[in-house]
Amino acid sequence: MSATAASPPRPGPPHPEPGGPGPGPGAPAGPAPAGERSRSAVRSLLRLWPFVRPVRARLFTAAFVAILASCLGLVIPLILKWIVDGPIAARDTGGVWLGGALLLAVGVLEAALFGLRRWLVARPLAGVEASMRAALFRHLQRLPVAFHDRWASGQLLSRATGDLHLIRIFLAFPLTFLLVNGTTIVVGFAVLLSQEWTLGLVLLAPVAPLVVFCSLFETKFSLQARRAQDQIGDLTTVVEEAVLGIRIIKGFGRHRSQARAFRELSRRLLGTELRKARLLAGIWAVITALPELAIGAALVWGTVQVADGELSAGTLVAFLTTALALRWPVESIGFLIAMSNESATAADRYFEVLDEPVPPDVLATERTSPAPRGEAGDVRDGLRLTGVVFRHPDTPPEAPPVLDGVDLHIRSGETMALVGATGSGKTTLTALIPRLHEVTSGRITLDGRDIAAMSREELRSLVAVAFEEATLFSASVRENVLMGAVESTVEDSAGGPAGGPAQEDLARALRVAQAEEFTAALPQGLDTQVGEQGLSLSGGQRQRLALARAVVGRPRFLVLDDPLSALDVRTEALVEAALREVLAGTTALVVAHRPSTVLLADRVALLSRGRIAAVGTHAELLRSSAEYRHLMSGEQYERHERYEEER
């Protein structure tokens, strides 16, 4: 029987399009009109509420405490005034003591309140940051592989660290201090105006221009800051490539051209940074000079009034001290708003990822399967792909799909090799079976059950995979291999040598992968830490451990993507011999590049132009398919190289 089921491709299960392309990672968010931006900034920040809610009581208390503390600061000048106009004017040394005591009390209270505020929010806000990070991690782990293909891990990391850090800072400072400083300014000017309104007006004069200058500056500065950020990103790319591609740069002696690119980008960055500095210098000059001028004017005008006897000396002193105390709140407003805007951007970046929908676990309800459905365990239909079409979610719709109607049946217990030219979609096809990618249409059944109707958890407990790129995690060799065992949990893989069946399975898996010898020779044997933080293994060693991981759980279905590519001839032969035993007991799909790997399989499927072009034994296909012969022996077909003639 031919493996290709004759049924026509059916419309697949309703496939959720993972939300439009959206602003991709690193797409610069263009500056929006100021009004709209501030509205959307508020909206972005409001979305933080669910995370902040659990700590709201403390946060509000802290804000109240901060307002209290800040207003206490305004009382100090009033006490000064009372001292100057009261006991000093009256030469009452006893009264001075009272004033001093008052000052001390207010000072101590102010410090205590500020401390209380920080103490109130420190751990809760760190907790908010951590819970947001945990939520992001949980979400990311469940997002489809297609999402991760689009997003570099660095981009995700910067959201989990830098952006969340900014958000915590926002909750701790700008949010509170916009409120606190606003209140302080209002109260402060009320105090000033109530004491002597003319002087108060003089001091109030620079507030409006200051706020205008600050917001003008903020718009210009953020533009330059973003440009600098982008240029730093470009520079980082050049550095990264210069480091990652060092062997090529050295191998071809291309230092100069790379260095030129680097120099040019650095120069450009320098230019931007200096422009930034000019803007900064300007706003600092205004912030320094304007209030000073106002205070100077108030001083002159106040002196005249004191001389005229219309104003007490104490009031003037109080005035000037209050004005000094108000400088920071006024100056800070612009920066607090800038920080809030930055935090809003950070929140957007965070939610951009968190809003990415997790596709539903079960995509379709069970449909009647081609094989008669009796007792589920009895159905031994094997692995069946019917009219499977796959198109990368982010490719334009007019582009041809990677897989365009694949029909393939792997009988229960059979091993099928999958052969195809480079880039024909073999790896993509293997990713569809554990649903790392979802089929665009068509369906895949395991023993008659539609995989779209299973939970991913269940499906993946049935199917084990060894990937072409063997990834090890920062854990012991034992943990890395036992990851593939069905019932393995953190506890039993972390708790040292697990006894009984796990131990046996582990030994068997390592034997199959010919990994016993080298793992035993590691410094701590199976407990040696490997992965990014541990001992680094060669490509061949990693591949063997990944193979062991795939077979350790005795899976019903096994998918191996070119599992022996990095092994040398001798090891390859040994692994093949041991692997045959395992393959005899499972239904397996093995991507193969070479005859030696193909020979592990009972039959071979040739993938060509998005479809299965032929199925048969190695010998059959060698006879019947020119393309297969080409792939297996390099023999020419169709085209001839014209290079020689052209030269």
Added chain:
Amino acid sequence: MTATVTEPSSGDGDARGPLDARTAAGPEPAGPSGPSGPAKESGPPGAPDAFDRDVLPAPKGASLRLLGSLLRPLRPRVAVAALLLLLQQAAVQAGPLLVAYAIDRAVPALRGGDGGPLAAVAAGYAVCALSSGGLQYAFVRAAARVNQSVLLELRGRIYRHAQVLSVDFHDRYTSGRLISRATTDVEALRELLDEGLQELLGVILSVVYICSVLLWLDLGLGGAALLSFVPLLLIVRNFRRRSMRVYRRKSTATAAMIVKFVETMNGIRPVQAFRRERAGEAEFGRLNDRHLRFNGDAILEMARYVVSSRLVANTALAAIVLWGAYRVASGSLELGVLAAAAMYLRRLYDPIDRLGMFLNSYQGAAASLEKIAGLLAQAPGVPEPEHPRRLPPPSGGRPGRAVVFEGVRFAYRTGGEVLPRFDLEIPAGQTVAVVGSTGAGKSTLAKLLARFYDPTAGRVLLDGADLRELATPELRRGVVMVTQEAFLFSGTVADNIAIGRPEASREEIERAARAIGAHDFIAALPEGYDTDVRKRGGRISAGQRQLVAFARALLADPAVLILDEATSSLDIPGERAVQRAMDTVLRGRTAVVIAHRLSTVEIADRVLVMEAGRVVEDGSPAELVAGDGRFAGLHRAWRDSLA
């Protein structure tokens, strides 16, 4: 844009990339110890390795010397900036003095009908206000010029140094660390320079000014203000010590968390395929909680500092004002002086909070600077010649060149010998296949020929010229090496091929691609040769990348071509295309081919079988197959596998 990690608390960035320092072993450039061999399979390195840590051994005081050497050329600018700050602070701090003058002199004068002092106050205040603004402007720009020049130079130095350091250094230090030196660590320094340093200078200057003015106004008040710095300094010292501890714990926790995060995201396929989500979440949760705790500790440490310093400041203020007021009341102090003192004191204690933040960013920057200094202190393992010589013109009209290993020996500085002394001659135009198990020294041989390493003893000659005497461009016209990892630079596919010969025309690029069988897949990309390899749609498989790398080598058209496991990701047609190209386009070139697949060997004129650093068999493929040596055995196994 690339993935720049913007964790603001600097010093955490080491986890940006792979942390494994032992990716591959090689000769030791300067470290005190080395791994036991280049053989990755030969077991783990025994001794602890300096490369496991971020801070490379550097002479004491290297950080300071580095900073000095960066600032030295900018001395005039630094001097100007310092002068500007000095003047600016003077202008700013003059205000309260004018208040005192106004209250004590101008008021009585005005009452006496003399407006002169008041006019002086007005003029003085206007001049101070305007000049402090102007000076501020000038200072910020001057300081930015200094800061940015330092950063530019530092980035450039790291970049240039990284390029000069030997491939072996890169193998051991790992790209992740190197990149984080050039990005996160420079960023930490930038934060310090931009935000911290000028603020610190400002604070110090204002403290000095204010204290001097207070002393001048009144010795007693000034003395009291100075005295208040004793507890303040104690608090600062205590904070520094405690926060350093917390900070270190926190950055370790951050690094662990980041590693887990990156590892999970990069390995999302196995994570999902093996249902590791829940286990991963539990593990991440644990790391996240630990980070949360230390993060909270760090914030509370800051709170503690702020509260205690504020408490001291407010107490001092109250005490000094009380004493001053008492003296004014008893007539031994003028009212204006008291007012000025009160205002000055407020200013004096204001920046204390910010000092705490500065100290934190200083700690991060100091750690970063130390790491950078350690990197820059590494001596390049493969120096450029002082008097480069030229290669003789190719002899006999053949494009290949003769290679001679003359008494070459290669060992680590610590003594582990990889290649015992050997001689080897490869005539011009010969294709030599090198086979042997992993760790036999094949790659070391290739890297010596490409001058990625220099031999411990003896010399490697190219048409009679020692490789060490050739300048890089000359050397690379002679020898090109294609490795297993086929890295693509950002840019188009055509750009990537053109790395082989930048001046090549589009036609030549396409011809090279055709010759290696890469033309078809490139033409099928969305924009053909102009497809950006980093953009969407530019999905290029490992095998295809390797074909691009070959096209690059064909275009470079070297006299000697080295292929180090360069066909491992290719399928059989790809492998055949490479063989055909070597037979046609590269005919007459000298070639050294290292492969674990014997198919490549078929095209060789000669086979070297290596074992434990020695050439144990040497002969034509036919001879060796006919014999009963190791190669014959390997070849039989391979033949069987082809069935």
